[in-house]
Amino acid sequence: MKRKGRCPAPPYCQKHSIPAARTPPVLREFLKKKEGGMRLALVLATALLFTGCDDLWEYDDYQADFHYHYDFQPGGRIEVDNPNNGSVEIEGWDWNTVDVSGVKFASRESSLEALRIDIHNSPGSIVIRTMPPPFHRAWARYTIRVPRKTAVERVSTVNGHILLRNLDAIEQAQTAHLKTVNGSIEANDVHSAIEAQTVNGHIELRDIGGAVTMRGWNGRLEAERIDGACEARSVNGSITIQLDQAANGPIKVNTTNGRVDLTLRGKPEDSIRAQAVNGSITLRLPSETNAHLRASTVHAPITSDFDVYEHFPGRMHGNNSVDGKLGSGGPEIELSTWNGRISVLKTL
Numbered sequence: 611m612k613r614k615g616r617c618p619a620p621p622y623c624q625k626h627s628i629p630a631a632r633t634p635p636v637l638r639e640f641l642k643k644k645e646g647g648m649r650l651a652l653v654l655a656t657a658l659l660f661t662g663c664d665d666l667w668e669y670d671d672y673q674a675d676f677h678y679h680y681d682f683q684p685g686g687r688i689e690v691d692n693p694n695n696g697s698v699e700i701e702g703w704d705w706n707t708v709d710v711s712g713v714k715f716a717s718r719e720s721s722l723e724a725l726r727i728d729i730h731n732s733p734g735s736i737v738i739r740t741m742p743p744p745f746h747r748a749w750a751r752y753t754i755r756v757p758r759k760t761a762v763e764r765v766s767t768v769n770g771h772i773l774l775r776n777l778d779a780i781e782q783a784q785t786a787h788l789k790t791v792n793g794s795i796e797a798n799d800v801h802s803a804i805e806a807q808t809v810n811g812h813i814e815l816r817d818i819g820g821a822v823t824m825r826g827w828n829g830r831l832e833a834e835r836i837d838g839a840c841e842a843r844s845v846n847g848s849i850t851i852q853l854d855q856a857a858n859g860p861i862k863v864n865t866t867n868g869r870v871d872l873t874l875r876g877k878p879e880d881s882i883r884a885q886a887v888n889g890s891i892t893l894r895l896p897s898e899t900n901a902h903l904r905a906s907t908v909h910a911p912i913t914s915d916f917d918v919y920e921h922f923p924g925r926m927h928g929n930n931s932v933d934g935k936l937g938s939g940g941p942e943i944e945l946s947t948w949n950g951r952i953s954v955l956k957t958l
Contacts, residue, residue, distance in 0.1 A: 672722040673715045676750075678729060682708040684759040685780050686734040692767040694742040695749035697793070700765065702758035702776035708736055712752040721746035761802070762786040769793060771811070774800050779819060794829070803838060812847070821859055824849075830868070839880075844868055848889070865889060869950070875957055881942045890950035893943070897956045900937035904944045906930060910951035 683706060690698050696715075710729065716722035724743035727750065729736065736756075742748045751770065761780045764787045765772050771793040774786065779802035786804050788795050794811040797804055801819030812829040815822050821838030824831045827845045834852045839859025842849045848868040851861065856876030863870055864885045872884060873894040878901055884891050890910070895901075905912050907930050918934035936943075945952050 671717065672719050673713055674722055675713055676711065676727055678710040678727075680708050680710075680731050680736065681733055682706060682731075682736065682757060682760075683733045684757040685761075686736065686757070687761045687763050687780075688735075688754070688756055689737045689763045690752065690754070690765045690767075691737075691739045692750065692752065692765075692770065694740060695769040696740070696751040696767060697770040697772070698752045698754070698765050698767050699773040700754045700756060700762060700775070700777070701773075702760065702778065703755045704758065705755075706757055707755075708757075709755040710738060710752065711754075712750055714748065714750045716746065716748040718746075721748040724748065725750065762800075764788075766790065767793060771795065772806075774798070774804075777801065779803075785820070870947075873957065878941050878943070881944075883942075883944045884946075886947040886950055888949045889947060890952070891945050891947050892953045892955065893945060894955045894957045895936075898937065900940035901935070901943045902939050902941070903932060903934060903936055903954065904942070905932045905952050905954070906946045907950065907952055908948045910947070910949065912952045912954075914954040915956040916954060 688700065692698050714722060714725050716725060721743055724746060725748040726741040728739045728741045738752070740750045758776060759778045759780060761784050762774060762777060766789045768790065769792045770790065772788050772790050772795045774797040777800045784802045786800065786802055788804065788806045790808050790811060792810045793808060795806045795808050795813045797815045797818060799817045803820035803822065804815060804818055805823045806813045806815065807825040808829060809827045810829060813824045813826055813831045815824070815833045815836065817835045818833070819837045822833055822836050822840050824833065824842040826847050828847060830848045830850070831842045831844050832850045833840055833842070835854050837858055840851055840857060840861045842851065842863045844865040846867045847865065848871070849863045849865050850871045851863065852873040854875050856879045857874065860881045861872065862883045863872070867888045868886070869889040870884045870886050870891045872882065872892070875896065877896050877899050882893070884893065903918060912930065912932050914932070916936045918932055918936065
């Protein structure tokens with residue numbers, strides 16, 4: 611166990627006794643100059659009296675490293691639950707073992723000793739849970755290495771980010787469920803479907819070998835090189851999706867306050883639907899695209915690099931609504947926004 615290098619708590623706090631309230635001299639002089647200052651000083655003193663010493667001086671002053679190592683066969687499954695602050699990083703490697711390392715943090719030594727890392731493991735499955743003591747400030751962060759061919763079933767945390775990297779799927783239908791509050795989610799080179807959800811953080815998914823679903827509140831959502839259907843919903847955040855080839859499934863995005871930017875370098879073979887309330891929508895498509903385009907705005911224009919054919923089923927309704935064919939027609943493309951322009955562009 612080691613203690614971080616910061617100003618130590620006063621001796622009376624270290625002894626866990628409650629001292630007589632003391633007001634710093636500068637604050638005392640300030641209060642004397644103000645009407646009712648002594649009354650405010652009494653309130654502050656009462657607050658100091660009933661507040662724990664650790665709350666006043668420290669939060670994570672005590673810390674200890676941990677490390678566990680187990681035999682683990684490719685094709686196994688992993689689940690991580692970290693409910694009390696702290697990041698979780700899982701990376702694939704070329705060894706038939708799982709390596710769990712990290713750091714425990716606490717505001718007092720007794721809390722650090724009471725914090726448990728609970729691991730249930732077998733050659734084909736491992737479940738890791740942080741078990742914080744009740745009413746104590748204690749948390750942990752993880753760095754975990756597993757065989758590349760490992761199914762990440764679920765990862766959840768609070769006030770920390772989640773990172774997945776270099777992982778292969780066990781089966782086509784396998785999905786990794788990732789959830790955090792006040793933290794980001796990132797996945798790179800993961801060959802499985804992903805469902806990611808965060809509050810107050812961004813989501814970035816790149817080189818994903820399966821369908822993706824993103825849910826975000828107060829943060830941007832980004833996906834690149836996705837081999838599957840893509841769904842994204844955001845409140846107070848932009849959505850950016852870039853695909854180097856045609857999507858193997860429909861694309862559906864929705865945001866309330868933020869822009870939508872979609873780029874497809876392969877001709878669409880399935881439906882595309884994008885909605886926004888307070889934000890623009892930009893869709894980039896190959897010049898040889900064949901599709902049926904429906905687009906509408908309320909307070910901004912619609913522009914297109916493509917000719918939109920007005921014969922069946924095409925109709926033009928001024929600058930704020932378009933219903934027609936791109937090329938010879940094909941998959942449905944529906945774009946709508948309230949306060950923002952719509953641009954349909956050709957990729958370079």
